[in-house]
Amino acid sequence: MTSRVEHTDVGAYALGLLEEDDRLAFETHLLGCGLCRAELSDLSGMASVLSGIGPVEDRAPPSPEPVVSLLRRRRAAHRRTRRGTFVLGMAAAVTLVAGGLAVGTQLAAGSAPTVAQGSDGHMGPAEQFYADGAPIEGRGVDGVTGGLVVESKAWGTHAALRLAGVKGPLQCELVSVGRSGERRVMTGWSVPPAGYGVPGSPDPLYMHGGSATPLKDIDHFEVVTSAGRKLLTVPPTA
Structure with a gap:
């Protein structure tokens, strides 16, 4: 699993759609990522909502398979595509279920997952959030460049890097650095050679992070190496 997609x-x-190696890697990732734990809590009822929902009888061939099984087949068929698009499609499916629409018909017919309006279908969630936001440019060293799109949340601060x-x-x-000097790790990753x-x-690289x-209490953000070298410094607002 790559750092580019693990948050998706x-x-x-x-x-329960992840294969065994991906599931174990993601559970390890959850230990250090408060943002993913919060999103997982929000989605904890998704499986129970979707299980047992089948295609609408008058608009699709009869099938005993629940939507979850259909989603598993879609994931196997599109394993090489970005997971971000797939997850956005599942989120759209849950919204349609809540609205009483025929999700089963669309999935049984093999239609592509719905993505958020304005997405080109090729961006991951972090990249899409960054593209749709107002990036704050950072000050880098040795040719490093980058920026953040930040938003205030009830639980703290969400950022896309x-x-x-x-x-x-x-x-x-x-890392978020508070006005009091408190440092909080928002997310971590490996840079390949x-x-x-x-x-x-x-x-x-595009990444999500949460603090x-x-x-309002953050003084600035930093991208630092495990050796303590500061690569990028970003103010909280432009």
């Missing part, structure tokens, strides 16, 4: 597996984990110009191998963390946003590996510190 919450919906698949909630439905864009990072480029960094080569590995490195272990990095996004090829790096991100550099020649030969031009794509930047329990309210946005």
Whole structure:
């Protein structure tokens, strides 16, 4: 499982769709990610809502398979696609169920998962959130560039990071630094030797992160290595 997509597996984990190796890796990730734990709590009732829901009889061939089984088949067929699009499709499916619409018909017919309006279907959730927001540019060192899109939440602060110009191998963390000096790790990842946003590996890294510190109490954000080297500093507002 790559750091680019591990934050997008919450919906698949909630439905029990992850294969064994991905499930174990995601459970390890949950131990250090408050944002994913909060999202998992919100989605905890999804499997029970979807199980037992089958295709609408007058609009699709009769089938005893529940929606969860159909989603499993879709995941197996599209395993190489980005998980972010799949999870967005599941979220849209749950919304349709709540509205009493014929989700089973769409899934049985093999239609593509619905994605949020304005998405091109190729962005992961962190990249989409960054693209739709107002990025705050950071100050980097040694050619490192990047920025954050931040929002205040009831539980603290949510951020999407864009990072480029960094080569590995490195272990990095996004940290919120409070006005009181308190430091909180928002998320962590590994930078492979090829790096991100550099020649030969031009794509930047996009990551979600969460801090329990309210946005109004944050002095700045930092991207730091496990050795304590500061790569990027971002103010809380532009």
